[in-house]
Structures are given as C-alpha cells and as structure tokens.
Amino acid sequence: MSREQKLTSKIRTELLTALKFMNRFKLTEFEFEDKQKGESLKLSRSSQDSSSPLLEGRSKEIPGVIFSPAVGRISWKVKENAFVEEDSTVAEIEKHQSIVEVKAPISGTITELLPAAPVEFGEKLAVIEYRESDKDE
Amino acid sequence: MSSKKILIANRGEIALRVIRACRELGHESVMVCSEADINTLPARVADSKICIGPAQVSGSYLDMEAILAAAEISGADAIHPGYGLLSENPDFARAVADAGFIFIGPRAETIELMGQKAEARRQLKKAGIPVLPGSDGKLRDIQEAEKVAKDVGFPLMIKAASGGGGRGIARVNNIKELREQFPRVQAESQAAFGSDWMYIEKFIPNPRHIELQVMGDGHGNVIHFFERECSIQRRHQKLLEEAPSPVITDDQRNSLAERVTTALGKLNYGNAGTVEFVMDASGDAHVIEVNTRIQVEHPVSEMITGRDLIAVQIQTALTDSLPLTQEEISYRGHAIEIRVCAEDPASGFSPQQGTVEHLVFPSGPGVRVDSYLESGTWISPYYDSMIGKIIAWNSDRESCMNRLQRAISETQIKGFKTTLPFFSWLLNNADFRQADFHTGFLDKFDLKKEINKG
Numbered sequence: 001m002s003r004e005q006k007l008t009s010k011i012r013t014e015l016l017t018a019l020k021f022m023n024r025f026k027l028t029e030f031e032f033e034d035k036q037k038g039e040s041l042k043l044s045r046s047s048q049d050s051s052s053p054l055l056e057g058r059s060k061e062i063p064g065v066i067f068s069p070a071v072g073r074i075s076w077k078v079k080e081n082a083f084v085e086e087d088s089t090v091a092e093i094e095k096h097q098s099i100v101e102v103k104a105p106i107s108g109t110i111t112e113l114l115p116a117a118p119v120e121f122g123e124k125l126a127v128i129e130y131r132e133s134d135k136d137e
Numbered sequence: 138m139s140s141k142k143i144l145i146a147n148r149g150e151i152a153l154r155v156i157r158a159c160r161e162l163g164h165e166s167v168m169v170c171s172e173a174d175i176n177t178l179p180a181r182v183a184d185s186k187i188c189i190g191p192a193q194v195s196g197s198y199l200d201m202e203a204i205l206a207a208a209e210i211s212g213a214d215a216i217h218p219g220y221g222l223l224s225e226n227p228d229f230a231r232a233v234a235d236a237g238f239i240f241i242g243p244r245a246e247t248i249e250l251m252g253q254k255a256e257a258r259r260q261l262k263k264a265g266i267p268v269l270p271g272s273d274g275k276l277r278d279i280q281e282a283e284k285v286a287k288d289v290g291f292p293l294m295i296k297a298a299s300g301g302g303g304r305g306i307a308r309v310n311n312i313k314e315l316r317e318q319f320p321r322v323q324a325e326s327q328a329a330f331g332s333d334w335m336y337i338e339k340f341i342p343n344p345r346h347i348e349l350q351v352m353g354d355g356h357g358n359v360i361h362f363f364e365r366e367c368s369i370q371r372r373h374q375k376l377l378e379e380a381p382s383p384v385i386t387d388d389q390r391n392s393l394a395e396r397v398t399t400a401l402g403k404l405n406y407g408n409a410g411t412v413e414f415v416m417d418a419s420g421d422a423h424v425i426e427v428n429t430r431i432q433v434e435h436p437v438s439e440m441i442t443g444r445d446l447i448a449v450q451i452q453t454a455l456t457d458s459l460p461l462t463q464e465e466i467s468y469r470g471h472a473i474e475i476r477v478c479a480e481d482p483a484s485g486f487s488p489q490q491g492t493v494e495h496l497v498f499p500s501g502p503g504v505r506v507d508s509y510l511e512s513g514t515w516i517s518p519y520y521d522s523m524i525g526k527i528i529a530w531n532s533d534r535e536s537c538m539n540r541l542q543r544a545i546s547e548t549q550i551k552g553f554k555t556t557l558p559f560f561s562w563l564l565n566n567a568d569f570r571q572a573d574f575h576t577g578f579l580d581k582f583d584l585k586k587e588i589n590k591g
Contacts, residue, residue: 095206
C-alpha cells in the first residue's frame with residue numbers, strides 16, 4: 001500500500017468513527033472550528049427519519065432521553081444517579097401479559113427518573129447524561 | 138346505574154360517537170390513542186386518554202396487549218371496540234373477557250361463527266333465515282367448487298370463507314371463469330385473511346342491499362330497529378345509506394324482522410348486530426352475512442327510531458339485559474347518511490392527504506354530523522379515508538334528499554378534496570331520486586365525467 005493509500009484509508013476510518021458517534025447521539029450535523037488556526041470541519045449525516053409534524057416532541061429522539069416503548073406498569077432496575085451501560089436493561093414495563101424491556105440508549109448517569117407508575121407509550125421515562133464509563137470523570 | 142368507566146378501543150368519528158353516548162349516560166370515557174391521534178378531537182374531549190403506541194395501527198389500535206394494558210392502568214370496567222380494527226376479532230373479545238372486562242359487543246363465539254361465513258350460512262339456514270343457494274360448507278379446491286357450481290348454476294359468486302370489506306370475492310359466469318378465478322381469489326384470501334377456504338353463492342343480478350339492525354341480550358331475546366338500504370356502493374363499499382328502505386313493503390319488513398329476531402334468539406345472539414341481505418328483483422331477500430358490531434351507517438336507524446344505538450349497546454352490555462322492548466321501538470320519516478371521505482371522486486376516488494385549513498359543517502333542522510374533523514386536523518396515510526358522516530332526516534324521502542342536498546351546499550372543507558361533489562351529483566340523479574337502483578347502479582356511470590361536468 002502506498003503512503004497516499006494508507007493516509008486515505010486512515011482518514012476514512014476516522015471519519016466513519018465520527019459518523020458512528022453522530023449516529024449514536026442522533027446528530028445530523030457536527031461542526032468543529034479552530035479559530036486560532038482558522039480551520040474548520042463540518043460533517044452532516046442524512047436522516048432516515050420521516051416523522052409527521054404531529055409526532056414532534058413525542059417519539060422525536062433526543063440523545064440520552066428514554067421515551068417509553070410501551071403502555072403499562074413500569075418497574076425500575078436502576079436508581080437515580082446510577083451509571084448505566086449502553087443497551088443495558090434499566091426497567092421493565094408490564095404490558096398486560098407481556099414484559100417490555102427498557103434499554104439505555106447510551107452509557108451514562110441517570111439524572112432524571114420517572115417514579116414507578118403506570119406509563120403511556122412515548123412518555124419521558126428518564127434522562128441519561130453521557131459518560132464513557134463509570135471510572136472516568 | 139352507577140357510573141362506569143368505558144375504554145374506547147378505536148379512533149376518529151366512532152370514538153367521538155361512543156364518548157358522546159358515555160357522557161349522556163353518565164359513564165366515564167377513556168380513549169386509547171396512537172401518537173398521531175393524541176391531539177385529535179376525540180382524544181381531547183374524552184374524560185381521559187392513554188397513548189398506547191405509534192401511528193401505525195399494528196402497534197396501537199390493533200395491539201391487543203397495549204389496549205388491555207391501558208384498560209388495566211385506567212381501571213376500566215368495559216371496552217367498546219367501535220367498528221373495524223379489532224371489533225370483529227374473536228380473539229380480542231375473548232382476551233377482553235378473560236382479563237375481567239366487559240366487551241361491548243357479541244360473545245367471542247358468536248363473532249367467530251359469523252366470521253366463518255360458510256359455517257354461519259349453515260347455522261343461519263338451520264335457524265330459519267333464508268340464505269342464498271350455494272355450498273353447504275367450506276370449499277377447499279376447484280374440484281369441490283365445480284361440483285357445487287353444477288348444482289347452483291351460473292352466474293355465481295366465489296367468496297372467501299373469512300372475507301369481508303369487498304375483498305376475496307369474484308363473480309364468475311361460466312365454468313371457464315370459475316377455473317380461472319377460483320385460484321386467484323383463493324390466493325387473495327390467503328394473503329388478506331390468512332385462510333384459503335372458500336364458499337360459493339348464487340349470483341343475484343342487480344340485487345338491492347337491505348340490512349336489519351338488531352340487538353340481543355344474549356339470552357334468547359332479540360329486538361330490531363328496522364332495516365337500512367345500502368345499495369349505493371362502489372366496489373362493494375357502501376357510500377350512502379338510508380332508512381327505511383324505499384322499496385320494502387310493511388309485510389316484507391315485518392316478515393323479515395320476525396324471522397331474523399327468532400333465528401338470532403335461537404343462537405342467543407348478544408349485543409349489536411346487522412343481518413345483511415341481498416334482495417332480488419322479485420323482492421325475495423337472502424341473507425349474505427351477519428356483522429357482529431355497530432356499523433358505520435347506524436345513525437340512519439337512530440334518526441328514524443329516535444333511539445341511541447350506542448347507548449343501547451352500552452346498557453345491554455353493562456346490565457346483561459335489553460333496556461327497551463320491541464313495542465317501544467317505532468319509526469318515523471326518512472333518513473339518509475353520506476360517508477364523506479378524503480378522496481377525489483373526479484379522479485377515481487384517489488385518497489387525499491392534507492390538513493384541514495377551513496371547516497364549516499352544515500346544521501339547521503334535521504341535519505346531523507358525526508365527524509372528528511376540526512380546523513388543523515391532519516388527514517394521515519395511516520388510517521381510513523372516511524372523515525365523517527352527514528345525516529339528514531325529514532318526514533319523507535323526497536324532502537330528506539332536498540335537505541341533504543342543502544346540507545352539502547353549506548359544507549366547506551378546505552385543504553384536500555372530498556367525496557362531497559359525488560354526493561351532490563348523486564342526489565340530483567333522476568334514478569336515484571326515484572329509488573330505482575341496485576348495488577351495481579354506479580357501475581354504469583363514468584363518474585369522473587359526471588362529476589367534472591357538475
């Protein structure tokens with residue numbers, strides 16, 4: 001592989017990582033600017049979302065906010081201020097005779113949590129503040 | 138009766154209709170809604186609402202677990218299924234009862250029986266209701282179909298045993314067409330209803346569609362609210378309904394009602410039902426199916442009898458007995474309902490989308506509007522295109538048609554096209570005005586041309 005090819009491949013990998021990061025946080029645009037050096041970088045990700053105007057504010061995805069995936073009675077597996085791993089089960093919703101698991105969309109600390117109660121579909125259940133792991137700070 | 142909590146497992150105009158009945162009876166209403174319906178009129182006027190899923194019906198209005206979970210957390214006593222959606226799903230009726238709620242509709246076994254069209258035919262015939270000549274049971278393949286076809290004679294109808302709504306149905310004129318169409322309808326039925334069982338019925342040329350509204354207590358007592366005529370159809374879908382039928386004599390009416398109520402009493406029919414008939418040119422009526430739910434066109438029966446059928450449904454379900462006797466039901470005058478849809482009749486009734494920008498519904502003497510529409514309502518692609526119904530009542534058919542025409546002229550719906558111009562044309566049609574029509578009546582017109590002309 002030539003030096004040029006190697007460099008292209010490296011940039012490609014870095015950019016894909018950045019896009020993956022944006023995807024995880026549902027970001028459609030990312031802008032970086034270094035005023036002193038006069039450099040700037042802008043990335044944009046086209047969204048597949050075709051929500052209707054009426055759905056706004058409900059199942060609109062906001063990074064770190066968990067909206068209820070089902071109607072039913074919720075029981076929490078975690079407490080406020082707890083650290084949760086991405087994709088781990090934070091609560092279960094008893095939807096008549098089935099159980100719907102509520103997963104953490106990102107890793108982080110639970111800063112807000114709706115107390116155990118009946119929940120509607122799409123209701124705001126919790127807020128997670130992003131952190132890579134419970135070690136760093 | 139003490140106040141109960143009634144959960145409404147439906148949307149749109151019928152949800153609003155049930156909320157209205159609940160409020161007048163002093164019951165509390167709980168609306169379940171999808172995300173797309175959270176801000177609609179029924180969701181706002183219900184005593185409470187619960188969002189149960191996304192806009193797509195599979196995750197909301199057809200999700201039995203979600204509806205039952207909503208019933209549990211709201212502490213509901215009973216569930217009204219409306220029409221369409223889960224209203225004629227026996228599994229839902231059973232799940233509702235099993236979870237300890239009252240299902241406002243017939244028993245699961247009744248829904249199941251009437252949904253199996255071939256078996257329903259057999260049982261209704263046994264109970265004494267005239268059915269069309271045809272197969273006695275279900276047909277599996279073309280060989281069986283050919284055998285029955287020889288006895289019944291052509292033309293005939295091939296129908297899906299679990300079909301409905303104008304799908305899984307075909308007319309064939311000879312053995313060659315039968316061989317071509319049978320596998321096609323069978324495949325369509327498999328795809329649409331998950332079953333390829335078929336049955337055959339004799340084809341009645343130019344029939345009229347007559348149906349009888351009944352209500353049973355589930356213990357052998359069945360009362361009726363007279364008939365409706367629904368012959369104005371497009372592709373087997375009703376567009377306009379009226380009551381009473383302009384062609385039925387008192388003798389025919391009484392004899393039909395007598396036979397139907399007796400037969401359904403034998404089957405211990407419970408809650409609301411509609412027995413649908415085709416009437417041939419000589420005036421003989423043959424049952425085609427029994428719909429185990431309240432129907433879209435129920436208001437015309439309400440207008441001529443002065444009875445609230447949704448209230449009767451609720452009272453019957455909650456008390457396990459009928460709130461009125463046959464002697465208390467009489468009819469007066471004539472009523473016509475039109476189904477207003479977000480469709481463009483000038484371009485083949487193509488579905489329209491949009492937001493209501495401006496809205497004026499008709500009012501004045503003898504006019505009723507059942508609709509969930511208001512300024513700003515979004516007509517979404519997720520649901521049925523029917524946006525409401527305009528119903529007119531007057532002392533006779535002639536004056537009723539004039540009143541309905543007047544009501545249409547007052548109506549303003551801006552933001553998308555509706556089927557109103559079609560009804561305006563129809564109400565001016567000479568044959569329609571003389572009640573000279575049948576279920577194929579609209580086929581002879583080039584509707585695009587007729588409506589563009591107007």
